[in-house]
Amino acid sequence: MTAAALPIAADHPAFDGHFPGAPILPGVVLLDETLRAIGLAMGGEPRSWRVGSVKFLRTVAPGEALTLQQERLASGTVRFTILSAGRAVATGALSPQ
Secondary structure (H helix, E strand, O other): OOEEOOOEEEEEHHHHHOOOOOOOOOHHHHHHHHHHHHHHHHOOOOOOOOOOOOOOOOOOOOOOOEEEEEOOOOOOEEEEEEOOOEEEEEEEEEEEE
């Protein structure tokens, strides 16, 4: 299993509209950033993934430091966990298409 920072800027535009006065990161943005980071970790080549599962466990506020843990299985599937302050924010599994 490998781990790396998953940087998401506190001023990311998604925070503006989700939700005014109490911003949280939309799950789709968190998943998109995770896909990008996994792709970079695999040499940066574009890949098509099938989302086998994703579970969002808690919200992410602007400025939270996130860590992406990932494990690539022999089948090519990647299991991941996103952490904030040691607590899981999301978990999931991606399979190559």
